[in-house]
Structure formats: C-alpha cells, structure tokens
Amino acid sequence: MLSRVDPLAPFSRWYARAFAGAWEGSSAREAVLSALQCRRMAVLHAQRERAADRPQHAAYYREEAQRLRGIVRGELRRARALRAQPVRQxxxxxxxxxxxxxxxxxxxxxxxxxxxxxxxxxxxxxxxxxxxxxxxxxxxxxxxxxxxxxxxxxxxxxxxxxxxxxxxxxxxxxxxxxxxxxxxxxxxxxxxxxxxxxxxxxxxxxxxxxxxxxxxxxxxxxxxxxxxxxxxxxxxxxxxxxxxxxxxxxxxxxxxxxxxxxxxxxxxxxx
Missing domain, CATH: 3.40.50 (Rossmann fold)
Incomplete structure (x- = not known):
C-alpha cells in the first residue's frame, strides 16, 4: 500500500540497509560519501513526512528518516576512525x-x-x-x-x-x-x-x-x-x-x- 503512495519507499529502506553494510573495509572518502547519500535520503524522508496525508505514512517516513540519520552518524564515526589509521602501502x-x-x-x-x-x-x-x-x-x-x-x-x-x-x-x-x-x-x-x-x-x-x-x-x-x-x-x-x-x-x-x-x-x- 505504501508503494502506491510512494514507489520509492521500499527502495529507500533497501537503500539504507545497503549503505549501512556496503563499505566495509573501504576508505574514509567512501564512508563520507555514504554519509552524504544517507543524509540526502533522510532529508527527502523528512519532506515526505510533512507532506503525508495519512498518519501511518507520516510515521513511516519519520522512522525511515531517523534510521538514515543513525547511519549517517555511524558512517561519520567510521570515517574519522579510518582517517586515524596509517595508510596501507x-x-x-x-x-x-x-x-x-x-x-x-x-x-x-x-x-x-x-x-x-x-x-x-x-x-x-x-x-x-x-x-x-x-x-x-x-x-x-x-x-x-x-x-x-x-x-x-x-x-x-x-x-x-x-x-x-x-x-x-x-x-x-x-x-x-x-x-x-x-x-x-x-x-x-x-x-x-x-x-x-x-x-x-x-x-x-x-x-x-x-x-x-x-x-x-x-x-x-x-x-x-x-x-x-x-x-x-x-x-x-x-x-x-x-x-x-x-x-x-x-x-x-x-x-x-x-x-x-x-x-x-x-x-x-x-x-
């Protein structure tokens, strides 16, 4: 039912999970890129929450925005940790x-x-x-x-x-x-x-x-x-x-x- 209101909603949930685990062992630059992409999706979900015409839809977008913000914080922490490590040569x-x-x-x-x-x-x-x-x-x-x-x-x-x-x-x-x-x-x-x-x-x-x-x-x-x-x-x-x-x-x-x-x-x- 949610997919009829917003066809991207199921994809957005997959998108968040993918960014949460796709960059294991990657560089700090890629972790920052992951954080920026997830932040963009969080902003879009916040906008959809305000525009939702049903309470259950607003609750869904609010939950997804919170999930994405958590991923952003985690990716930024990982980027800082990766930068602190010496470079493999x-x-x-x-x-x-x-x-x-x-x-x-x-x-x-x-x-x-x-x-x-x-x-x-x-x-x-x-x-x-x-x-x-x-x-x-x-x-x-x-x-x-x-x-x-x-x-x-x-x-x-x-x-x-x-x-x-x-x-x-x-x-x-x-x-x-x-x-x-x-x-x-x-x-x-x-x-x-x-x-x-x-x-x-x-x-x-x-x-x-x-x-x-x-x-x-x-x-x-x-x-x-x-x-x-x-x-x-x-x-x-x-x-x-x-x-x-x-x-x-x-x-x-x-x-x-x-x-x-x-x-x-x-x-x-x-x-």
Missing part, C-alpha cells in the same frame, strides 16, 4: 614471465610479459587507480620497473642464474633503495621458487622496519594467482607464506610459519 615483487608478447619494438615490461599473473595484475590495476609500486625480477635484465621498456628475449631463471643474483650486491642495493623510497607496509613476493629465493634473500638485507608485512605466494599456479588477486584487493591471504616468520624460524632453528589466521591488512589504500 602495498609493494609487489614479481617474477618475469616465460609468456611474452613478441612485438619487434621495445615494450614496457608490464605489457611485454603476458603470463597469467600479469593478466591478473593488469585487470586489477584500474581498480587500484593504477597506483601500485612494484619491481620485476627479470632473468635477463635483473630488477626493473614495470615501465622499463625491454626487447623480446628468451632466458630462463635457473639455479646458476639465481646464484648470480644472490652474489650480486647491486640487486640488493637497488631493492633497498627502492624500498626506502616507497616505504611499503605490505610486500608480496610473486614468482617461481628461484625468483622467490632471490627476492626474499634480498629483502632480508633491505633493513625493513618491524611493522612491514612480507608474504610470498606458494602452492600451484592457480593458488598463487588467487593469492595475488586477494592481496591486490586487500583481502585475507591466509594461504601465503609469512616470510618474516620463516626468517625468524631459520635463525632459531624452528619451522617456517604460514601467515596468521586472518592476515588481511587493516590499513587502507590511499584514496
């Missing part, structure tokens, strides 16, 4: 790919490599605002940025090449300098066993602060791609390897640990 260390585009002219590394991990990465970058600090470990060129233009090549990372990188102080210095510039809080190492070994050893000498989380993918390629996708979107990645725990276990002679039960970062991506 992800940093991806990823291996090159055996699958490449074979264009004759040099291409950016992010475009040259065309394996499954790079497809996941390129699909996720627009959602992240195309702002993801990262470095690529190339078997041919060493540590490069995603924007470095490289020619087509064919070189695999084997044990001998990995050992060359481990003995190369330049790679360690370059990685330490880039980490000092980016100041990440959340690092993921993505790649095959040789690549992970080289990168995690270089990270150990990078002088990371104790609050920086360092994870490495593990398992089959499907599991690794799922871990990469969830990490990119700041979702729980409990099936990754906790590199810091492995370092501590190595020093103490214990077993390497996995990531904690809920390793999702509570920090937020920059708005």
């Amino acid at each position: 992800p940093y991806l260390l990823i291996a090159c790919s055996d699958t490449k585009r074979h264009d004759a002219q040099p291409l950016r590394a992010i475009d040259r490599y065309d394996g499954p991990a790079y497809r996941v990465l390129r699909n996720s970058l627009p959602v992240l605002g195309n702002r993801l600090p990262m470095r690529i470990l190339s078997a041919q060129f060493g540590l490069i940025s995603a924007q470095t233009c490289i020619p087509d090549y064919n070189r695999r990372m084997d044990e001998a090449r990995a050992q060359q990188f481990l003995d190369d102080d330049k790679l360690r210095r370059d990685l330490a300098a880039d980490i000092a510039r980016v100041r990440p809080t959340d690092i993921l190492v993505m790649g095959g066993a040789h690549y992970r070994r080289v990168l995690t050893e270089a990270l150990r000498d990078a002088g990371l602060p104790v609050h920086v989380r360092v994870l490495a993918v593990q398992g089959g390629i499907g599991e690794q791609l799922g871990q990469l996708r969830r990490w990119l979107h700041n979702q729980s990645v409990t099936d990754t390897r906790d590199v810091r725990a492995a370092w501590h276990a190595h020093l103490s002679g214990g077993q390497a640990a996995h990531a904690p039960a809920d390793s999702r970062m509570s920090l937020q991506l920059p708005a």
Whole structure:
C-alpha cells in the first residue's frame, strides 16, 4: 500500500540497509560519501513526512528518516576512525614471465610479459587507480620497473642464474633503495621458487622496519594467482607464506610459519 503512495519507499529502506553494510573495509572518502547519500535520503524522508496525508505514512517516513540519520552518524564515526589509521602501502615483487608478447619494438615490461599473473595484475590495476609500486625480477635484465621498456628475449631463471643474483650486491642495493623510497607496509613476493629465493634473500638485507608485512605466494599456479588477486584487493591471504616468520624460524632453528589466521591488512589504500 505504501508503494502506491510512494514507489520509492521500499527502495529507500533497501537503500539504507545497503549503505549501512556496503563499505566495509573501504576508505574514509567512501564512508563520507555514504554519509552524504544517507543524509540526502533522510532529508527527502523528512519532506515526505510533512507532506503525508495519512498518519501511518507520516510515521513511516519519520522512522525511515531517523534510521538514515543513525547511519549517517555511524558512517561519520567510521570515517574519522579510518582517517586515524596509517595508510596501507602495498609493494609487489614479481617474477618475469616465460609468456611474452613478441612485438619487434621495445615494450614496457608490464605489457611485454603476458603470463597469467600479469593478466591478473593488469585487470586489477584500474581498480587500484593504477597506483601500485612494484619491481620485476627479470632473468635477463635483473630488477626493473614495470615501465622499463625491454626487447623480446628468451632466458630462463635457473639455479646458476639465481646464484648470480644472490652474489650480486647491486640487486640488493637497488631493492633497498627502492624500498626506502616507497616505504611499503605490505610486500608480496610473486614468482617461481628461484625468483622467490632471490627476492626474499634480498629483502632480508633491505633493513625493513618491524611493522612491514612480507608474504610470498606458494602452492600451484592457480593458488598463487588467487593469492595475488586477494592481496591486490586487500583481502585475507591466509594461504601465503609469512616470510618474516620463516626468517625468524631459520635463525632459531624452528619451522617456517604460514601467515596468521586472518592476515588481511587493516590499513587502507590511499584514496
């Protein structure tokens, strides 16, 4: 019956519930946007209450306006809490790919490599605002940025090449300098066993602060791609390897640990 008087009334109730729960884990900006939208709906309901020609309709709009004002207060409190938290700064260390585009002219590394991990990465970058600090470990060129233009090549990372990188102080210095510039809080190492070994050893000498989380993918390629996708979107990645725990276990002679039960970062991506 109410829908005949105001077709938007049922939608408004759904609208309020949706805004109450749709922004979990979002940025402070989105929480403020939610509050502004709900405030607008509360004002509209107050106007409808004054214009209602039946007491039950006026009571309904009054109740909905009060509900929406409560959501506004809650969203503003959440926005203030989110602003008080430090900003999550992800940093991806990823291996090159055996699958490449074979264009004759040099291409950016992010475009040259065309394996499954790079497809996941390129699909996720627009959602992240195309702002993801990262470095690529190339078997041919060493540590490069995603924007470095490289020619087509064919070189695999084997044990001998990995050992060359481990003995190369330049790679360690370059990685330490880039980490000092980016100041990440959340690092993921993505790649095959040789690549992970080289990168995690270089990270150990990078002088990371104790609050920086360092994870490495593990398992089959499907599991690794799922871990990469969830990490990119700041979702729980409990099936990754906790590199810091492995370092501590190595020093103490214990077993390497996995990531904690809920390793999702509570920090937020920059708005």
